[in-house]
Each structure stands twice: as structure tokens, then as C-alpha cells.
Amino acid sequence: MYLPWTIKHKPRTLKEVIGNEEAKLELVNWIKSWDRGIPEKRAAFLYGPPGVGKTVTVEALANDFQMELIEKNASDYRTEEVIKRFAGLASQYGTLFGRRRIILLDELDGLTGNADKGGVKAITDIIKETQCPVILIANNAYDPRFITLRNYCLLIEFKKPKVSEVLEYLKVICKREGIQAEDAALKFIANRSEGDVRSAIIDLQATAQGKKILTYNDVAWLGYRDRQENIFTVLKMIIYARTCDGAKRAANMADIDMDMLFEWIYENVPSHITDPHDLARAMDALSLADIYRGRIKRTQDWSFMRYFIDYMTAGVAMSRVNTKVAGWAPFKFPQRIQMLTKTKSEREMMLGIALKIKRKCHISANRAIKEFLPYLRVIFRNNSEMAAKIAKWLELDPEMINYLTGSGIETAKKTIEQQ
Ligand SMILES: Nc1ncnc2c1ncn2[C@@H]1O[C@H](COP(=O)(O)OP(=O)(O)OP(=O)(O)O)[C@@H](O)[C@H]1O
Ligand SMILES: [Mg+2]
Known part of the structure; x- marks a missing residue:
């Protein structure tokens, strides 16, 4: 069975939750204070970035203190009416069997729109009266919607673990x-x-x-994902550089080779340098860069490299004289490379797989090609067991498996047999 490790290895006790020692201690002290009567703040509001353990901390807390946890997500308390029903639970500390309870309202950021206008107020009302501890969680406790609510809460910040x-x-x-x-x-x-x-x-x-x-x-x-972002940053630094030096330095930051960087710049210059005179100058610089690139290829004289780099970075940046930085144009993947790497049959194959992903994951085929395929390829090449499970789930044909593994039909057969 495929079990996500975030669940399989979820901390059961506070000791296992890493980082945020201060926050955990504050939370424990607050829960303990309920033994001495209802404290001044009847709710704790945990906030912080995603994936740092906010939800899991509350679950571990309930487990450590053997309390009953009543957990609700934003989607469950869309409307005021639902929250009011929920309020009944907050009217008593103990349950029928003597276990005390904690009420958790998770993912408060999810409260949006008109239907939830009354929602935050209803939560505030519950908290004023509650007889048992209520814990709220959101990524951002300082959202203006929570301004009144915050007054009734002990705010506890969760930071990223080291x-x-x-x-x-x-x-x-x-x-x-x-x-x-x-x-x-x-x-x-x-x-x-x-x-x-x-x-x-x-x-x-x-x-x-x-x-x-x-x-x-x-x-x-995994760096593939980062690299995509990285190239955008580098392009921005080159095309919008104010100094020659800045543009040249940016080229060193790119972790793709200089040929590929050239293609990226060439593809994206026209949509970013829009003034015709500027664009003409930039294209001149790029054609000079291209000439030096050709010379390096022919003569293997790498001393030309500096001219190649200077023209495509500083040369492009300095052409920008009249172009105003207006709005934001996205950077595009170099068409030339795309054309070279993909034949028609390959594109059809990718689309076929993308449609299978689309059916299961409810995302567009386009997004499936861009965001899922690269990972599938790596998984299929490196982890046949996981690949077999995914292939089965997506109901991939042998040809598709073959394409993803990038190997002969033998491997594809094996993958099928493993299913
Ligand atoms: N501090 C941590 N220690 C151990 N495991 C953690 C920690 N933070 C997150 N995890 C793991 O990540 C999973 C998700 O964590 P959790 O749901 O607590 O994040 P969160 O802070 O509530 O994020 P979000 O804001 O997206 O809801 C947990 O099931 C656990 O496996
Ligand atoms: Mg959470």
C-alpha cells in the first residue's frame, strides 16, 4: 500500500516534533493552566509557514495529555451556522467519559468570501464563552480579518526548524x-x-x-525544479542589469551551460526589451555573441569565451536605453531547443500520458506535461518499484512506460510484470 511518509512518520508525541521548542513549551504551559481554572486567554492561535508542524503539534499535544481532540478544517466551518452547531461542543470541558477535550479549528486562512464574513465573528463569540481550550491555526495570524479575534487569543508563533x-x-x-x-x-x-x-x-x-x-x-x-526558477532570476538580472559588471556576474550564477543561456536570452529579449531601437541594439549584441560562439566551436579557441559572454550579457543589458520596465512579461523556454528535442511522435506520446494524468489528478494536460512528466521520468528511471505502482494507478500503456523509462521494450515488460 502506498502510504505517504508524512503520515507514516508523523510524530505521535511532542518530543518527536522537531524545532519550535519555545512555542511547544508555551502551548504546554497554557494547556496545563486549564487545570487551575479557565485562563484569561481561552484560545491559543498558532501561526507560521506551511509544513513546520503546527497541526501535528496540536495532535501530539492531545496525545501526550490524553485529551480528546475535536478537529475541524476551514472547509467544515464555512458558515456561521455550522460554527454555532459546533459551539455546543465548546460548552463543556469534559466529555461524557471524563476525558477533557481540545477543540482545534485548523486552516483558518481558508475562510474566505461573503459566506464566511460571519464566520470569524462566530468563532470569536465561541472563544469568549468556551469552557474548554480552543486552538486556532493559520499561516498568517495578522490578517486584518482576525483583528478582533486576536485579542482573545494567546498568539504562538511557529518558525521554520533549522x-x-x-x-x-x-x-x-x-x-x-x-x-x-x-x-x-x-x-x-x-x-x-x-x-x-x-x-x-x-x-x-x-x-x-x-x-x-x-x-x-x-x-x-530534485534541483531541476529549482533550476527552472534559478534561470528566471538569472535572466532578470541580465536583461535588467544596470551595470555591465552586474550582467556578467549573473551569467556565472546560472547553472546551465553558456550555450543554453544564450538560447534563453535570445528567446526572451524581444518580449522584455520592447523599444525598437533598444531591441535592434540587443539583437546586434546577440549576433556578435553568436559569431564568437561559432568561432569557439570551429577553432576550439576558448579565449573567445569572454567576448561571447560579454556580448550576450553586458551587451544586451546596455542596449536597454528607452525601454521602460512596464508590467511583467513571463520568461519563456527557448523554442529552438524545444523544437530540437521533441519530434512529433514524442509530443503525441507526452500528450497521451498527460491525458492519463489529467484524468486522475484533475489538472490540465499542459500542466501535467510541464510539472509532472519531468518527475515521472526520473522516478521511472530510478525507482522501478514506485514506477510500477504509478504506472498501474495511471493505467499507462507499455509504450508509455517504455517512453518514461527511456529504455527498451524489455524494461517495459518487466515493469508490467511487477504490477
Ligand atoms: N516539526 C516537525 N517535526 C516532525 N515532523 C514534521 C514537523 N513539521 C512537519 N512535519 C511533517 O510534515 C507533515 C505536515 O506537518 P503539519 O501538518 O503539522 O504542517 P503545518 O505546519 O500544519 O502546515 P500547514 O500550514 O500547511 O497546515 C506532518 O505530518 C509531519 O510528517
Ligand atoms: Mg496544518
């Missing part, structure tokens, strides 16, 4: 799963998560499930 803490946690999970992981591999995942524990665990599962050994190479492909 990368080193995430790393330790990933090690624990690997140990439980019987995976020997290279330090560099786990460091890579922990670093890129930037404190989002949920995404770190998802990345770990995607790269490590079913493996005995996890190497740096197994995880490096």
Missing part, C-alpha cells in the same frame, strides 16, 4: 526505513526544504522509497 534539525529528522526516517543514505544526499534535501519539514519528507520519499542505499546522485535531480 536545516540541521531537518537533517537529523531525515536521518531518523532513513534509519526506520532501513535506508543507508549518504550524508550529502540528505543535506541536499534538507537544504532545499528551507525548513519546510513536510516538503523535505516528500522529497525523501520520492527519491528513496524502495532503496537500500541513497546517494547524492539519486537526489540531485
